[in-house]
Amino acid sequence: MFHQVEGLLIDEYCTMGDLKGCLERLARALFGEGRQVRFRGSYFPFTEPSAEMDIDCPICAGVGCRTCKYTGWIEMLGCGMVHPHVLRGVGYDPAKYRGFAFGIGPERVAILRHTIEEIRLFSANDLRFLKQF
Amino acid sequence: MKVPLSWLKEYVDITMPPEALAHTLTMAGLEVEAIEYIGADWGEDIITAQIAHLEKVAGSDHLSYARVNTGTEELGIICGAPNIKQGDKVPLARVGAKVGDLSIGEKKTMGYHSQGMLCSPRELGIGNDHSGIYILDPATPLGQKLVDVLGEVVFEFAIKANRGDLSSIIGIAREVAALTKQELRIPQPVLHERGRPTAEMVKVTVEDTDLCPRYSARIISNIEIGPSPEWMGRRLLAAGMRPINNVVDITNYVMLEFGQPLHGFDYDLVRHHHIIVRRARPGEEIVTLDGVKRKLTPDMLLIADPEGPIAIAGVMGGAISEVNDNTTTVLLEAANFQAASVRRTSVELGLRTDASSRFEKRLDPELTVAGANRAMQLMAEHAGGTVHPGVVDCYPSPPQPRTITFSTDDVEWLTAVKVTQHEVVEALSWLGFIVVPDEHSNSMQVTVPTFRPDVVESADLVEEVLRMMHDQPAGSR
Numbered sequence: 001m002f003h004q005v006e007g008l009l010i011d012e013y014c015t016m017g018d019l020k021g022c023l024e025r026l027a028r029a030l031f032g033e034g035r036q037v038r039f040r041g042s043y044f045p046f047t048e049p050s051a052e053m054d055i056d057c058p059i060c061a062g063v064g065c066r067t068c069k070y071t072g073w074i075e076m077l078g079c080g081m082v083h084p085h086v087l088r089g090v091g092y093d094p095a096k097y098r099g100f101a102f103g104i105g106p107e108r109v110a111i112l113r114h115t116i117e118e119i120r121l122f123s124a125n126d127l128r129f130l131k132q133f
Numbered sequence: 134m135k136v137p138l139s140w141l142k143e144y145v146d147i148t149m150p151p152e153a154l155a156h157t158l159t160m161a162g163l164e165v166e167a168i169e170y171i172g173a174d175w176g177e178d179i180i181t182a183q184i185a186h187l188e189k190v191a192g193s194d195h196l197s198y199a200r201v202n203t204g205t206e207e208l209g210i211i212c213g214a215p216n217i218k219q220g221d222k223v224p225l226a227r228v229g230a231k232v233g234d235l236s237i238g239e240k241k242t243m244g245y246h247s248q249g250m251l252c253s254p255r256e257l258g259i260g261n262d263h264s265g266i267y268i269l270d271p272a273t274p275l276g277q278k279l280v281d282v283l284g285e286v287v288f289e290f291a292i293k294a295n296r297g298d299l300s301s302i303i304g305i306a307r308e309v310a311a312l313t314k315q316e317l318r319i320p321q322p323v324l325h326e327r328g329r330p331t332a333e334m335v336k337v338t339v340e341d342t343d344l345c346p347r348y349s350a351r352i353i354s355n356i357e358i359g360p361s362p363e364w365m366g367r368r369l370l371a372a373g374m375r376p377i378n379n380v381v382d383i384t385n386y387v388m389l390e391f392g393q394p395l396h397g398f399d400y401d402l403v404r405h406h407h408i409i410v411r412r413a414r415p416g417e418e419i420v421t422l423d424g425v426k427r428k429l430t431p432d433m434l435l436i437a438d439p440e441g442p443i444a445i446a447g448v449m450g451g452a453i454s455e456v457n458d459n460t461t462t463v464l465l466e467a468a469n470f471q472a473a474s475v476r477r478t479s480v481e482l483g484l485r486t487d488a489s490s491r492f493e494k495r496l497d498p499e500l501t502v503a504g505a506n507r508a509m510q511l512m513a514e515h516a517g518g519t520v521h522p523g524v525v526d527c528y529p530s531p532p533q534p535r536t537i538t539f540s541t542d543d544v545e546w547l548t549a550v551k552v553t554q555h556e557v558v559e560a561l562s563w564l565g566f567i568v569v570p571d572e573h574s575n576s577m578q579v580t581v582p583t584f585r586p587d588v589v590e591s592a593d594l595v596e597e598v599l600r601m602m603h604d605q606p607a608g609s610r
């Protein structure tokens with residue numbers, strides 16, 4: 001089973017700067033105002049340039065713990081500027097239009113927001129677990 | 134992909150601590166998943182020593198008593214390993230050392246006083262071999278901390294699917310060089326060619342050039358199969374490969390170094406000395422190097438001789454012409470196979486190898502001769518032998534280099550980052566692109582190197598420029 005929440009925006013003005021601003025705000029809304037974020041270069045077939053966004057670990061506040069594999073950072077999502085071949089594929093001229101896209105695993109967000117250590121709980125249909133939300 | 138840093142340093146100077154380098158590479162999209170510190174747990178009391186004197190222990194069928202010299206003192210050690218002899222340099226765990234979970238203390242055995250332990254590769258955690266003591270290079274100084282001699286830092290990279298060029302240590306060195314502004318040093322082998330020309334010794338026919346854009350072959354004769362040098366074995370182990378013999382190890386070494394998979398055939402076992410690259414015929418079978426008989430289907434590409442299959446192209450060699458202890462002449466294959474074909478064959482056969490996983494990521498056809506030459510040089514050095522003149526090289530249509538018109542506006546369009554023409558020229562040139570800037574505008578012509586088939590249009594170049602800017606300049610809006 002695989003869940004993903006996706007965001008896509010295409011217009012004549014948006015840039016990677018907007019993408020970063022948007023995702024920074026998202027990270028802070030979900031995990032607190034003080035959250036640090038960083039963007040790492042990455043590869044996805046449908047975006048170019050591509051990046052992955054990390055947030056400083058909400059569990060240890062960036063000090064290093066088991067959840068963040070002692071790096072202080074946790075991978076949050078993948079994102080990037082919509083690849084020109086995707087734009088051309090739907091009839092948009094990449095010289096005129098541009099866009100950004102991102103995808104987040106909702107389980108990952110829930111794990112970090114509610115400090116849930118066992119991913120299988122989401123699909124276990126245990127009412128004791130589900131009633132907490 | 135596991136890369137020992139001492140190996141990486143052959144091609145590029147490393148100017149920062151390993152952790153800082155890992156961070157720089159990770160942020161630039163070359164993710165370091167783990168850092169392994171080989172020897173970090175050896176401490177002060179595992180040191181280098183030399184066997185000064187060796188005698189059998191009376192009343193034991195396998196124990197011996199060694200007097201070992203640490204450079205400053207001589208210690209007595211009881212040892213059960215069969216491989217040591219007087220004069221060998223060995224790792225010595227002195228009293229007080231910890232070897233894995235074992236604490237070394239003084240003890241008495243059969244009337245002898247033992248003041249430590251000599252260590253096997255497995256005890257040190259640097260190999261699987263537990264059949265004997267690790268024999269150090271004869272030039273090793275005595276009394277050194279072993280970690281200073283055999284210690285190693287190994288980066289484990291997660292290589293993205295579009296970057297086949299990074300499945301090689303030189304490919305990673307190129308990124309390190311670009312990101313830290315250091316010179317890249319690629320080995321330029323000098324070969325002493327003698328004897329019959331290669332072209333008179335072997336014929337190569339590529340029937341299906343759609344699946345095999347390039348096939349290069351070289352020959353070395355009068356070699357002697359034996360173990361490979363200690364440093365090579367150690368590097369292969371640190372990179373996750375098991376040493377086998379000099380010829381096989383050199384093909385693996387060059388595959389890791391250049392990213393070009395190589396296959397050595399025993400020349401005398403290739404019938405009629407004729408290599409044919411073709412699709413399999415219905416019902417054909419082959420016994421691969423792992424001893425398994427495999428049924429082939431007509432969409433699979435084979436290496437054959439006139440009498441039948443001798444290898445599955447890009448996946449695994451056949452047992453029939455395998456390099457063995459009696460091999461004296463090696464026919465070396467350095468080829469480029471179509472990525473999709475290798476992937477399909479490997480999936481259908483359920484057989485994934487180091488070679489197939491590299492071919493699946495699309496390799497640079499320009500690598501074949503460079504890899505073959507490097508292997509010839511190393512084989513001549515470490516297996517003796519005569520390198521025959523010339524390469525038999527079937528390369529009917531070399532790809533035309535791709536040129537992209539690019540401008541600083543392209544960077545700003547996608548990222549909102551303002552860059553100068555100079556910055557863009559600089560960044561792309563470091564990565565191996567040939568850039569000709571336009572003098573009257575902020576645009577430029579960018580020629581893509583053959584090892585970067587993933588770079589097709591301007592958006593790809595924007596990413597390259599962005600990767601080279603360390604401080605995440607795409608400001609948030």
Ligand SMILES: [Zn+2]
Nearest residue numbers: 057060065068
């Ligand atoms: Zn943490």
